[in-house]
Amino acid sequence: AQTVTQSQPEMSVQEAETVTLSCTYDTSENNYYLFWYKQPPSRQMILVIRQEAYKQQNATENRFSVNFQKAAKSFSLKISDSQLGDTAMYFCAFMNRFNNDMRFGAGTRLTVKP
């Protein structure tokens, strides 16, 4: 079974600075997707970014980018120019493309300070 580990329960960053959230996963599969979701206090789950395992190029979405290290099974999220609205829980997720089984990490609570 796949497992997803987020080793940082809480993090904080000053507004306009850069922060990196860590995620590691364990799988024997070769065909999968990785995601980062954001959950603000409204509790809505919002997709931030996704990465296909077969792609070597790291995904980017505006201020959000990932560092995907397939051999190390690592998938970190970098948020540049942090904004107050980035304050939220961030969940790393793994999806097995064979059976669509989705597993989430425990989450990292990020606080952006003014």
Place this chain on the structure above:
Amino acid sequence: DAGVIQSPRHEVTEMGQEVTLRCKLISGHNSLFWYRQTMMRGLELLIYFNNNVPIDDSGMPEDRFSAKMPNASFSTLKIQPSEPRDSAVYFCASSDTGVSYEQYFGPGTRLTVT
């Protein structure tokens, strides 16, 4: 598109009562996922459907839980009888697995069983 719609948004019920949670998928999506979120256990996948067919229900905690998908756009999650430990936020998510595998979440139903 209005996105994934869940109802009710909040439900408070007494132990032993039947609870039905509802979810409407995004039009054109072919997969539906039910999740439960608690502080203790985080986000857990309960069951998912592909083209109205239940694919994996191994995450359903007990026989008290059941899920149906009577048509391509609608699903219910039923708990009968409910217990206080069922208190959680229940999310449904839909995706078009023929296109992108991204899951789009509904706003969630906060269930409180007293």
